Amino acid sequence: MNIRVLDLILSRLFVAMITLLIVSFAVFFATNLLPGDTASILLGQAATPEAAEGLRRAMHLDEPAVLRFIHWLLDFLRGDFGTSYANSMPVVALIGDRFVNTMKLAGITALLAVPISLTLGITSAVLRGSLYDRVVTVLLIGIISVPEFMVATCAVLFFAVYLKWLPALSFANDAHSFADMLKIYSMPVITLTFGVSAQIIRMTRAAVIETLDTTYVEMALLKGASRGRMVLKHALPNALGPIANAVALSLSYLIGGVIIVETIFNYPGIAKLMVDAVSTRDLPLIQTCAMIFCLGYLLLTTAADIVAILSNPRIR
Amino acid sequence: MDSRTTNWTNSDDAILENAVRRGATRRELLHMLLAGGMAMSAGSLILGRATDAVAATPVAGGHLKVAGFTSSTADTLDPAKASNSTDYSRCCALYNRLSVLDKSGQTQMELAERIDSADAKIWTVKLRKGVVFHDGKPLTSADVIFSLKRHLDPNIGSKVNAIAKQITDLKAVDDLTLEITLTAANADLPTILALHHFMIVADGTTDFSKGNGTGAFVLESFKPGVRSIMRKNRNYWKAGGPHVDTFEFFAINEDNARVNALLSGDIHVAAAINPRSVRLVESRPGFVLSRSSSNSYTNLNMRLDMAPGQNKDFVTGMKHLVNRDQILKSALRGFGDIGNDQPVFPGNIYRNNDLRPKPFDPDKAKFYFKKADVFGHSIPVVASEAASSSIDMAMLLQANAAAIGLKLDIQRVPSDGYWNNYWLKAPVHFGNINYRPTPDILFSLLYASQAPWNESQYKSEKFDGMLVEARGMLDQAKRKEIYGQLQAMIAEEAGTIIPAYIAAVDAVTAKLKGMEINPLGGMMGYSMAEHVWFGA
Numbered sequence: 001m002n003i004r005v006l007d008l009i010l011s012r013l014f015v016a017m018i019t020l021l022i023v024s025f026a027v028f029f030a031t032n033l034l035p036g037d038t039a040s041i042l043l044g045q046a047a048t049p050e051a052a053e054g055l056r057r058a059m060h061l062d063e064p065a066v067l068r069f070i071h072w073l074l075d076f077l078r079g080d081f082g083t084s085y086a087n088s089m090p091v092v093a094l095i096g097d098r099f100v101n102t103m104k105l106a107g108i109t110a111l112l113a114v115p116i117s118l119t120l121g122i123t124s125a126v127l128r129g130s131l132y133d134r135v136v137t138v139l140l141i142g143i144i145s146v147p148e149f150m151v152a153t154c155a156v157l158f159f160a161v162y163l164k165w166l167p168a169l170s171f172a173n174d175a176h177s178f179a180d181m182l183k184i185y186s187m188p189v190i191t192l193t194f195g196v197s198a199q200i201i202r203m204t205r206a207a208v209i210e211t212l213d214t215t216y217v218e219m220a221l222l223k224g225a226s227r228g229r230m231v232l233k234h235a236l237p238n239a240l241g242p243i244a245n246a247v248a249l250s251l252s253y254l255i256g257g258v259i260i261v262e263t264i265f266n267y268p269g270i271a272k273l274m275v276d277a278v279s280t281r282d283l284p285l286i287q288t289c290a291m292i293f294c295l296g297y298l299l300l301t302t303a304a305d306i307v308a309i310l311s312n313p314r315i316r
Numbered sequence: 317m318d319s320r321t322t323n324w325t326n327s328d329d330a331i332l333e334n335a336v337r338r339g340a341t342r343r344e345l346l347h348m349l350l351a352g353g354m355a356m357s358a359g360s361l362i363l364g365r366a367t368d369a370v371a372a373t374p375v376a377g378g379h380l381k382v383a384g385f386t387s388s389t390a391d392t393l394d395p396a397k398a399s400n401s402t403d404y405s406r407c408c409a410l411y412n413r414l415s416v417l418d419k420s421g422q423t424q425m426e427l428a429e430r431i432d433s434a435d436a437k438i439w440t441v442k443l444r445k446g447v448v449f450h451d452g453k454p455l456t457s458a459d460v461i462f463s464l465k466r467h468l469d470p471n472i473g474s475k476v477n478a479i480a481k482q483i484t485d486l487k488a489v490d491d492l493t494l495e496i497t498l499t500a501a502n503a504d505l506p507t508i509l510a511l512h513h514f515m516i517v518a519d520g521t522t523d524f525s526k527g528n529g530t531g532a533f534v535l536e537s538f539k540p541g542v543r544s545i546m547r548k549n550r551n552y553w554k555a556g557g558p559h560v561d562t563f564e565f566f567a568i569n570e571d572n573a574r575v576n577a578l579l580s581g582d583i584h585v586a587a588a589i590n591p592r593s594v595r596l597v598e599s600r601p602g603f604v605l606s607r608s609s610s611n612s613y614t615n616l617n618m619r620l621d622m623a624p625g626q627n628k629d630f631v632t633g634m635k636h637l638v639n640r641d642q643i644l645k646s647a648l649r650g651f652g653d654i655g656n657d658q659p660v661f662p663g664n665i666y667r668n669n670d671l672r673p674k675p676f677d678p679d680k681a682k683f684y685f686k687k688a689d690v691f692g693h694s695i696p697v698v699a700s701e702a703a704s705s706s707i708d709m710a711m712l713l714q715a716n717a718a719a720i721g722l723k724l725d726i727q728r729v730p731s732d733g734y735w736n737n738y739w740l741k742a743p744v745h746f747g748n749i750n751y752r753p754t755p756d757i758l759f760s761l762l763y764a765s766q767a768p769w770n771e772s773q774y775k776s777e778k779f780d781g782m783l784v785e786a787r788g789m790l791d792q793a794k795r796k797e798i799y800g801q802l803q804a805m806i807a808e809e810a811g812t813i814i815p816a817y818i819a820a821v822d823a824v825t826a827k828l829k830g831m832e833i834n835p836l837g838g839m840m841g842y843s844m845a846e847h848v849w850f851g852a
Contacts, residue, residue: 035733042390042397042473048768051477054470086390087540089525094389094540153572160580168573168580171543264573266566268542276388276541279732285389 008309016298020291024076027290028069031283037061038085038281059085072287082284086277091288095270099292101172102269105261106254108185109192114247117197121204121243126231128209136201144198152191152264159187170265188261196250203246207239214238241308248304256293374830378850380560382585382839383574387567391540394524395515396466396474401587402567404512404842406538409546409563410450411515411529414441414460415506416843417753421663421835423506427455427516427530431509436501436788443492447553449518450527450534457494461486462519464496476513478768479757501788503795504754511753512842532558532846542566546845559830559849578603578823586823588838591649597823606824606831608838610653610662610817611751614703616713617771618811622743624690625772625811633684635813637716639676643815647708651821655814657807659749659758660799662817663835665792666755668800671807682720694723698745702734706746709815740771747771747812751836755799759783763806772811779805827851 039055056062063071075082081091124133160168170188175181211217212235220234221227259271270289277285384402392398395407414428425431427447433439447455466472467480474480485497498505508514518528527535530553533546543566548558568574568583571590578586579600589597597603618625618634625631640654653662656673660666685691699710710726717724729738738745752758761767764783765775779802786798806812820838824831829851834841840848 036736039473040736042399043475048478051470051473055473058471058473084389086388087392089540097539098542153576156573156576156580160582161576164580168577168582169568263570266568266573266577268539273389273541276390280388280390282389 005309009306012302012305016302019298020294023290023294024073024287025069027287028065028072028283031278031281031286032065034278034281036281038283041280042086061085068283072284076287076291081288084277084282084285086280086282086285091284094273094285095288095292097173098268098270098273101267102255102258102271104172105185105188105192105258105267105269106251109189109196109254110251112189113193113197113250114200116193117200117247118204118243120197121201122208122231122236124201125205125208125212126227128212140198140201143194146194148191148195149260149264151194152187152261155187155191156264168265170267172268188258188265188267191261192254192258196253199250200243200246204239204243207242207246208235210242211235211239237311240311241304244304244307244311245301248300252297252300255296374556374559374849375851376559376561376849378560379562379564380585380828380845380848380850381564381583382587382845383577383583384565384567384587384839385571385574386569387541389541392524393527393535393538395463395513395517396472396476398512399475401837401839401842402565404837405565405839405845406527406544406546407512407515407529408531408841408843409533409565409845410527410531410535411517412447412531413510413512413515415510417507417510417834417836417841419832419834421665421753423510427460428509431506433503433505433790436503436505436790437498439496439498439505440489441494441496443494444553445492447530448551449530450549451518453518455516455530456491456519457488458519460494460516461488462521463516464514466517467513474513476511478761479508479511500784502756503788503790504756507753508757510836512836533563536562558846560845563845565845575823578825581825584825584828585839585844588820589823591651591821593823594649594651594821602826604824604826606822606838607651607833608820608822609833609835610819611835611837612704612749612820613655613659613661613814613817614706614709614746614748615655615771616697616709616744616813616815617740617747618744618813619742619771619773620775620811621773624688624693624695625743627688627690629684629688630690631811633681633688633690635674636677636684637681637720637722638674638713638813638815639716640673640815641676642712643709647705647712648816648818651819652816653819655816656803657810657812657814658803659752659762659806659814660755660803661751661835664753664755666796666799668803670800671804674807676716678716678720682722685720685722691721694725695744696725696727696742698727698729698738698742700729700731700734700738700746702731703739703746703748704818706748710746740769753835755802756783756787759802759806762812763802763810774806774810774812776805776809 037056039052039059039061043051043055072082083089084091084094120136124136127133156168159166166183166187170184172184175184217230217235220230225234256271258269259275261267262269262272270292274286274289277289382405384405386400387402392403393406393410395411398404398407412427414426415423415431416426418424427444428441429444430442431439441460443455443457443460449455464480464483464486467474467476468483470477482498482500482502483496484499487495489495496505516530521528525538527538532549532552534549536545536547538544543564546563548561552558568577571593574586575589575593575596577583594605597605616634618631620626635657644650644652644654654673656671658671660668697710699706701707707728714724714726739747749762752761760783762769762771763774763779765780782798782802786795789795822838827850828848830848831844832840832847836842
């Protein structure tokens with residue numbers, strides 16, 4: 001690895017840090033634009049002006065917004081994520097389990113979806129135009145077009161309500177054995193795999209086709225390389241950048257975008273936590289969740305960029 | 317009996333069971349059935365089923381799983397801050413109140429042995445002996461004083477701060493006796509203390525995550541927004557105690573997912589299902605509907621201090637334009653009672669049942685609208701998912717208005733922020749009021765001139781005077797008369813239309829027995845865990 005590569009990677013990491021800061025400010029600003037504050041929302045219909053004022057003072061919500069943001073940011077940098085406004089529990093305690101659950105769900109889905117998608121993408125690119133390729137493409141378009149809540153609801157109706165094979169709810173914390181795991185995770189994972197892999201397959205197929213059409217692959221073929229060697233040794237390394245990007249983009253969705261799956265299967269993950277936090281205007285919790293989502297996204301895209309940098313012979 | 321041969325459905329069963337629980341006689345019930353076109357022989361069978369469901373011998377044991385309909389990180393075990401069915405359900409299992417309401421709305425004693433007063437101003441509460449908290453500490457008057465005082469502290473954020481403000485002094489007489497002094501006489505105090513928020517916690521409690529109460533269940537785990545698990549309190553002071561061994565409560569916010577979870581056997585109770593899901597539950601064997609009494613309403617508010625409500629004729633016209641039958645049948649699928657434009661719920665002992673709802677009369681409405689000169693204008697009406705069924709009601713109203721040439725502009729706004737931004741503020745908008753056990757609370761909250769939630773800005777000195785007069789009265793008959801007049805005044809003069817009172821419908825597995833109705837809300841006023849059991 002030379003200085004140039006290191007330089008590129010470091011500058012990517014620097015950009016990531018700046019992005020985090022900007023996101024935290026944007027989220028804070030947006031939260032403040034929402035009508036009502038924690039005090040009035042917690043009191044709900046019972047929010048008489050005096051009651052709301054009293055609660056606001058007790059929660060230090062009467063401080064200026066900018067001051068609250070700076071306090072939060074300084075605490076965050078010191079590793080103190082603050083206390084939830086809604087129930088005065090430490091944010092870390094609220095997020096703890098649910099973050100682990102989200103990572104588990106995302107991890108299992110990635111383990112299943114990525115190999116399947118890559119295999120399907122590469123093979124359909126190699127066999128472009130064949131019956132196999134056309135069947136895969138048609139199925140994919142079908143899957144992309146069905147919204148996630150529909151897949152999830154149909155799965156519940158079929159496997160839980162009618163067949164009674166699987167539970168309709170996925171309580172991650174109830175998984176004590178491998179069989180439990182299988183039961184609890186199968187429906188959410190299948191639903192997510194449907195949504196995520198279609199994207200990866202399409203992008204992989206396009207990227208591989210593009211490299212297969214280049215002159216150097218043709219050259220390799222003319223020099224007598226076998227078809228398998230041509231794909232794996234010559235075409236694939238050059239398609240790695242775009243493929244890594246597609247995988248990163250799809251997986252980043254698994255961290256924050258699984259709200260529908262969490263809602264339908266009652267899966268205790270972090271996306272629903274963020275929705276709760278927004279509806280109670282619970283700033284410390286919103287900010288911490290937003291940081292996690294943003295960090296996950298940045299980690300994945302940065303990793304994809306680094307893969308692209310390393311796989312690019314021109315700068316390697 | 318094969319239910320397919322008739323048009324008899326589970327929802328009819330639920331209505332009938334409701335009637336049985338309210339104490340209807342067999343003769344009355346057979347009348348109901350005959351009115352429904354049911355032959356006498358089939359009627360007897362159905363009736364047998366309904367009475368079976370009500371009376372049976374409790375069985376001990378089992379793990380009860382209940383899914384509510386709302387849950388978030390704001391879930392709390394602090395009774396003062398409890399704000400919805402989820403919080404109430406947990407609090408009812410963990411804590412007790414001084415008094416409770418029974419199925420007919422009468423006040424019964426729970427932690428208190430007696431709550432007495434000679435003048436309705438100074439009250440003496442005598443506590444039950446031998447009650448202990450989960451941590452072993454015996455219940456004393458200090459606990460009660462601490463629990464009640466919390467509501468007065470604005471920093472706590474108690475939901476009943478406004479009601480509790482009438483308490484000026486709390487004094488312990490001895491270990492088991494205390495004295496409550498009010499700013500002014502209020503004969504309703506024993507009923508007020510039956511509200512969920514007035515649950516008794518241990519003296520000095522600041523950490524509510526343990527749920528240390530005197531209630532039927534002991535907390536095992538509680539995760540806000542996820543779920544809680546409780547186990548039977550072996551030292552419960554009530555003889556017999558709860559029937560089930562463990563009680564698990566969580567919420568499934570999505571309506572279809574909640575029903576599916578019930579149908580697949582993952583849960584035993586799906587609380588407050590959408591009327592649209594009723595048929596789905598009915599079509600499957602092994603599940604029943606439990607219809608609670610009508611304990612909330614969605615109303616249309618026209619502010620009397622703003623156009624177009626400023627014009628009395630517009631308000632009268634709207635009262636005639638509302639088709640109450642249609643709203644009850646289609647928007648609420650029959651789960652409720654027709655409303656007569658005043659807030660005292662059906663079944664309350666003070667309700668004025670002689671007060672007739674205004675009939676649906678488009679011609680009369682047209683006459684009043686012409687007088688008010690509102691034709692040719694488009695009148696904005698604000699509705700939202702936040703006020704349940706208000707969008708459906710608004711649509712029905714719009715259609716009826718269009719038929720006589722009046723243009724209503726229905727503005728559908730998001731639930732988030734509705735109570736802050738639109739409710740009480742927009743000239744014509746929908747509101748949603750939950751059960752309150754006494755007319756006094758309803759009137760002082762909603763219709764007195766200085767009421768914090770005076771939805772239509774109704775002001776009447778006569779009304780205010782009569783309200784204060786009735787509050788201190790210990791003579792029930794006299795009070796009933798005054799409250800009756802106040803209800804008539806509201807129905808006639810205020811700018812609020814209450815088309816129907818809404819009943820909550822819980823879907824329950826048929827194995828679960830002992831569910832009853834309670835005026836405080838669905839799931840037996842949220843206290844079902846203590847009372848139900850699993851039958852064969």
